Amino acid sequence: MLSFILFYCAVFVNGKICKDPKLAKADDFFTSGLNVGGNVFPKFGFTLKILNLINNMPGLNTLGISIARADLEPQGVVPLHMHPRAAELITVLLEGTLYAGFLVADGANFFKSVVRFIYNVGHKKATFLAFYNSQNPGTMAIPGAILASEPPNIDDVLAKSFLLNKTQIAKLRTKFS
Structure with missing residues (x-):
């Protein structure tokens, strides 16, 4: 026992x-x-x-x-x-x-x-x-996971995925860093 x-x-x-x-x-x-x-x-x-x-x-x-x-x-x-x-x-x-x-x-x-x-x-x-x-439960914030991940997602992949250019992706990244 x-x-x-x-x-x-x-x-x-x-x-x-x-x-x-x-x-x-x-x-x-x-x-x-x-x-x-x-x-x-x-x-x-x-x-x-x-x-x-x-x-x-x-x-x-x-x-x-x-x-x-x-x-x-x-x-x-x-x-x-x-x-x-x-x-x-x-x-x-x-x-x-x-x-x-x-x-x-x-x-x-x-x-x-x-x-x-x-x-x-x-x-x-x-x-x-x-x-x-x-x-x-855990939480994954999608915008942060996409734009502020470590290591960072490849800009070219993000630009093509969201139909944006790399300048627009860089601007979005600044909002989540």
Whole structure:
């Protein structure tokens, strides 16, 4: 029995050690902070606060849950992005009008690799919660991945792909560096 307990306490799930249930505390199942905005992304007009339940609520490790709060100014946008390890559900709190768009590259495999954006089409700030079915959904911002990657994508490939010239590609790169 002792070897089982030692093994159980040393199991890593999503990079975190699973907590022995006998050592769980009430604080392992409580968090706060969704009542306030988070990090500011002024270029796009939104703030984002991610409540990563692995770190904020360790009692929920392995349950595959994450939550984020975003405050989106009028005409603000959460730019084209994807979550490689999760589906996303958004819920507008109180007021606001959002347009959530999805670009599906493979209709037969709809739930994987969906590129999405969220745009505030209203005249008031919109606050919403995003729920993910992964405790580590990951995020890939598409414009940054294309224009600010390391090593950089080849200018000629980008120019030909977007039907632009290399000067236009260089100008776009400056916005994401």
